[in-house]
Amino acid sequence: MKYLKKNRLWLGLSVFLVASFHAYAVFLMREPKIQKILYLDILLGAAILIVAGIDAARYYKMQALKKDMLQCGHVVCRELYEELSRCQAYDGAALWQEEGMDVAEHDVRILEEQLKTQFDLNCDLQDYIAAWCHEVKLPLSASMLMNEKISDSTLRMAQKEQLETIRQQLHVALLGCKVQSSLFDLHVCAADLLECVKTAIHNNQYFLIRHRFEIVLEVEPVKVYTDPSWFVYVLDQLIQNAMKYSTQHPVLLIKSITGEKAQELKLLVEDHGEGIKESDRRRIFERGYTGSSHHNGKYKSTGMGLYMAAQILDRLGHTIAVESEYGAYTRFFIGLQPYNSVRFGAFM
16 A cells, blocks of 8 residues: 555556556547457556566565664664665655665664663763762872872982872762763852962962972962852863973962953953964864874873863853963963852852
8 A cells, every 4th residue: 555655646547558458449549459459458558567567576676675774773763865876766765765764763763772871871981980089099108108108208208299199080080970960060159269279279289399389379269150069170270281291480379350341250360381373272172172282292291181171161251262372381370259249140
């Protein structure tokens, strides 16, 4: 029935031609010969049946092929389209338009199942990494206490630097899992900007002292609308970035800048380190981008720090921009919202 419905135009044309031939023979021929007409009918009918049989056989072969493919557990649209295109009896594109809906529904279902499976695997992996980070914190804390008992000061300082690096990387990995999770939690409230900056400096005080950084702090104790823990994490990333590319006389400037309007507030984080090349500047917030400085082997970078910082600020409703002169300085500007200028209805 489906085949007849599909080919109703072709069948109707055949019936019309046969009927027209008989009408001509009966009404227009002076002496119609019934035997010859019947003979021609038999030949015409046999030709139509042969062509229709071949066409139907190929059609049902394609239907059987489609049915078998739709039972597969993988995406079949390209494979089936190639098979239909090889069919000489049909226009593959036209047949695909007629039969493609079933294939599309099948492939969408398969892709949804694959996506759900991959999502569950990613969630399990994030949970495992988060649990692993928490487990490692205990022996790490014990190692840092044991480090204080080492009498050799040179060895003690060298080992402490490595332990501090491990502690820092564990913190980054743990928060990185939360950022990538669909359950990314935000507790936005009125936070003291100066306290957030001081917390970030305290988190990195060991390496700031180790690298002999000169810290210039010009931050007003204003309230901003943000999540303090995640905002401090962003500041940690910017400070660590400054330490990574520091020069012989490192300087870290953190300054709050108030705009002409009450709702304009920016936090400037500036260092006088290596700077960022103009070719790298527009891509530093891309995932996994390490820049040209990575390739000379001097720096070890994953290209995830600034990417995650930008993702967090975007979710917090903040902005981030960068200015830099290679070999001179790098400035990050974080656009914030003063607490007294926030219209809470916009966040509900």
